[in-house]
Amino acid sequence: MTSSDRRLAPRRKPQQVRAELTRERILTAAAHVFAEHGYAAGTTNRIAQHAHMSIGSLYQYFPNKDAILAELLVRHVDRGAWAGAAALDLTPGSLRKAVESLVRDAIDHHRDDPQLLRIMIEEAPVSSDLIEAIDRHGTARVRQVRDALARHPDVHVPDLDVAAELVVGTIELNTHKLMATPRPVQVEKLETELVAMITGYLRGDR
Amino acid sequence: MTSSDRRLAPRRKPQQVRAELTRERILTAAAHVFAEHGYAAGTTNRIAQHAHMSIGSLYQYFPNKDAILAELLVRHVDRGAWAGAAALDLTPGSLRKAVESLVRDAIDHHRDDPQLLRIMIEEAPVSSDLIEAIDRHGTARVRQVRDALARHPDVHVPDLDVAAELVVGTIELNTHKLMATPRPVQVEKLETELVAMITGYLRGDR
DNA sequence: TCAGGACGTGAGCTTTTGCTCAGAATAATG
DNA sequence: CATTATTCTGAGCAAAAGCTCACGTCCTGA
Numbered sequence: 001m002t003s004s005d006r007r008l009a010p011r012r013k014p015q016q017v018r019a020e021l022t023r024e025r026i027l028t029a030a031a032h033v034f035a036e037h038g039y040a041a042g043t044t045n046r047i048a049q050h051a052h053m054s055i056g057s058l059y060q061y062f063p064n065k066d067a068i069l070a071e072l073l074v075r076h077v078d079r080g081a082w083a084g085a086a087a088l089d090l091t092p093g094s095l096r097k098a099v100e101s102l103v104r105d106a107i108d109h110h111r112d113d114p115q116l117l118r119i120m121i122e123e124a125p126v127s128s129d130l131i132e133a134i135d136r137h138g139t140a141r142v143r144q145v146r147d148a149l150a151r152h153p154d155v156h157v158p159d160l161d162v163a164a165e166l167v168v169g170t171i172e173l174n175t176h177k178l179m180a181t182p183r184p185v186q187v188e189k190l191e192t193e194l195v196a197m198i199t200g201y202l203r204g205d206r
Numbered sequence: 207m208t209s210s211d212r213r214l215a216p217r218r219k220p221q222q223v224r225a226e227l228t229r230e231r232i233l234t235a236a237a238h239v240f241a242e243h244g245y246a247a248g249t250t251n252r253i254a255q256h257a258h259m260s261i262g263s264l265y266q267y268f269p270n271k272d273a274i275l276a277e278l279l280v281r282h283v284d285r286g287a288w289a290g291a292a293a294l295d296l297t298p299g300s301l302r303k304a305v306e307s308l309v310r311d312a313i314d315h316h317r318d319d320p321q322l323l324r325i326m327i328e329e330a331p332v333s334s335d336l337i338e339a340i341d342r343h344g345t346a347r348v349r350q351v352r353d354a355l356a357r358h359p360d361v362h363v364p365d366l367d368v369a370a371e372l373v374v375g376t377i378e379l380n381t382h383k384l385m386a387t388p389r390p391v392q393v394e395k396l397e398t399e400l401v402a403m404i405t406g407y408l409r410g411d412r
Numbered sequence: 413t414c415a416g417g418a419c420g421t422g423a424g425c426t427t428t429t430g431c432t433c434a435g436a437a438t439a440a441t442g
Numbered sequence: 443c444a445t446t447a448t449t450c451t452g453a454g455c456a457a458a459a460g461c462t463c464a465c466g467t468c469c470t471g472a
Contacts, residue, residue, distance in 0.1 A: 173379035201403035
């Protein structure tokens with residue numbers, strides 16, 4: 001048993017439906033509590049309380065607090081999986097639509113609970129396994145976008161790798177910021193301009 | 207004495223040089239420790255240990271842990287102050303240089319300790335005073351850039367407010383990301399492309 | 413029906429951490 | 443040198459939080 005198993009693997013494998021439900025209740029409650037209080041102040045007792053169960057039950061399914069956040073993170077990454085990026089429109093003249101769909105993807109991916117996402121990304125305990133997993137996911141996405149850009153006839157940039165990195169980064173970060181801060185800004189306008197900026201850049205207008 | 211004073215004001219005003227030095231040592235050590243362990247795990251005992259002093263000394267100059275981070279934040283905000291943005295080159299054909307200087311500004315502002323900055327911004331305890339100060343600082347910068355863009359002859363965008371928000375956000379976030387993640391990416395290339403993307407957007411190429 | 417396994421409970425143990433305080437060490441003052 | 447003020451020390455207190463464990467309840471299968 002590796003140290004990683006000891007630290008993140010579930011303590012008991014649910015065998016009855018009841019147990020499976022309990023596990024889900026823990027995760028749902030944890031998502032709520034982490035989103036509301038942050039990771040440090042989102043105590044396990046508070047999670048158990050919010051899930052209307054005893055703290056003991058919680059520790060039957062998760063060996064420690066980190067493992068709960070880890071599971072939430074893994075699920076989030078798995079869920080989105082950025083499936084859309086592979087199916088980008090590659091016909092000439094469609095670049096704007098392609099970029100639009102990338103942005104939409106990002107927004108959708110953040111929509112469920114931006115606050116929780118912020119906490120997962122920024123306050124997550126430093127577990128090398130998780131960091132690695134997230135990083136792999138990130139670079140995979142960049143490569144995916146890179147390949148799509150490479151195939152698109154309208155794209156003209158000096159360096160595809162750098163462009164992909166920049167585009168993915170800019171989209172993700174702006175989306176992230178848009179969702180996290182409850183500002184009274186015209187969200188749609190900003191989205192339009194973001195698309196315009198990236199499209200212009202990729203098209204090679206200079 | 208307001209509650210804010212009770213919570214953030216120093217406990218003892220240094221009167222000898224030795225004391226002033228001790229105060230500085232605390233802040234330096236705190237910057238190190240927060241940057242390395244994060245706010246929650248950056249314990250006061252660890253800070254004192256890193257500063258080679260007793261925990262008691264630390265609490266002679268700061269009433270609590272939050273006050274230490276607050277002081278670091280205030281100093282950071284005061285230092286940079288984004289003085290450069292006001293002096294942007296407004297002659298025709300200089301747009302690229304102007305954007306370049308904006309990016310340089312952002313990089314300089316983050317250079318001292320990007321990891322610490324991340325923690326200060328994202329893990330800072332929720333003190334309404336501080337949040338407000340940072341927010342004021344942020345919107346002030348956006349307005350500053352907006353005004354500069356408004357005066358520049360080469361800028362053609364549909365909405366100056368939205369554009370300023372987008373530009374400042376994109377620059378800050380990308381810089382932030384660039385400094386935070388120790389990736390083997392060609393930093394200079396990315397910087398060049400970032401400048402190109404924003405310049406193209408502001409110029410109105412579509 | 414009933415034995416044994418799965419599941420749930422919560423008081424409280426253990427560790428961590430922010431912080432105090434009584435007094436020692438050092439510096440200014442006369 | 444004596445006195446007073448300032449600074450420094452670190453063992454340890456109190457609160458908080460992660461987590462355990464002995465026991466009770468529920469479910470399944472024969």
